[in-house]
Amino acid sequence: MKTNIILSLILIVFVSLLTFGCKEKGTKENPVENNPMEEKTVPQTNVDSMEAMPVFDPSLDPLVIGKEFSKVFADTLNVQMYEFTMKPGDSVGLHQHLDHTIYVLEGGTLQVYVNGTEPVEMNLKAGEGFVSGPLKDAAKNVGETTIKWLATEIHRPREN
Numbered sequence: 001m002k003t004n005i006i007l008s009l010i011l012i013v014f015v016s017l018l019t020f021g022c023k024e025k026g027t028k029e030n031p032v033e034n035n036p037m038e039e040k041t042v043p044q045t046n047v048d049s050m051e052a053m054p055v056f057d058p059s060l061d062p063l064v065i066g067k068e069f070s071k072v073f074a075d076t077l078n079v080q081m082y083e084f085t086m087k088p089g090d091s092v093g094l095h096q097h098l099d100h101t102i103y104v105l106e107g108g109t110l111q112v113y114v115n116g117t118e119p120v121e122m123n124l125k126a127g128e129g130f131v132s133g134p135l136k137d138a139a140k141n142v143g144e145t146t147i148k149w150l151a152t153e154i155h156r157p158r159e160n
Contacts, residue, residue, distance in 0.1 A: 060096035060136065062153070078155040085148045086110070091140035099154040102130040109143030124149070 063070050063082060069092060074081040083105070086092070094113075107124040114120065114137045124147060141147050 056098055056155070057096055060094065062092075062095040062097060062151070065095035066092040080151075080153040080155075082151055082153075083148060084151055085146060086139070086141040087146050088141050088144050092138060094136060094138045096134070096136045097132065097153060098134050099156065099158075100132055101152045101154075102132075103150045104128045104147075105150060106146060106148040108141060108145040108147035110147055111140045111142045113138045 058064070062084075063072065063080065066084060069084050069086055069090065071083040071085070072080065073083065086108075088108075104124045104126055107126045107128070110122045110124055111119045112122055115135055121142065
C-alpha cells in the first residue's frame with residue numbers, strides 16, 4: 001500500500017515536470033524572470049531546430065543489461081518507468097541512458113562509473129531525486145543495504 005502511494009506521488013510529480021518543464025522560457029544567455037504579471041515574448045521552437053534523438057544502442061539498454069534487477073511499470077509514449085533493486089554486492093555492467101530521472105526509494109552506498117571515469121561513491125538517501133541527460137554508466141552496491149530506485153528513461157528529440 002505504501003509503495004503504491006509513493007509510486008502514485010512520483011508519477012504525479014513526473015507528469016507535472018514533463019508538462020511544465022517542456023515549456024522552458026528564456027536562454028542561458030538571457031534568462032527570463034518568473035514574474036507572471038510581466039508579459040514576455042518567448043521564441044517558438046520549430047521542428048527544424050530539433051536534433052534527432054541521441055544515438056541509442058539497444059544492447060546497452062539498462063533493462064537489458066540489468067534485467068535481473070528491473071521491474072518495469074510502464075513503457076509507452078517514448079518513456080520507460082521501472083524500479084531497479086540492487087542487493088549488497090550486486091553490480092550492473094556498462095549500460096546507456098538517454099534523458100532520465102532517478103528517485104531513490106531505499107538508500108545505500110553505490111559505486112558508480114560514469115562515462116569511463118574513475119568510480120565515484122554515492123551515499124544515496126531515500127527521497128533523493130536526480131535528473132540527467134545522456135550518459136553511460138556501470139554501478140556496484142558496495143554498502144550493506146539493498147538499494148532501490150524508480151527510474152524513467154525519456155526517449156525524445158533534443159533542442160539545439
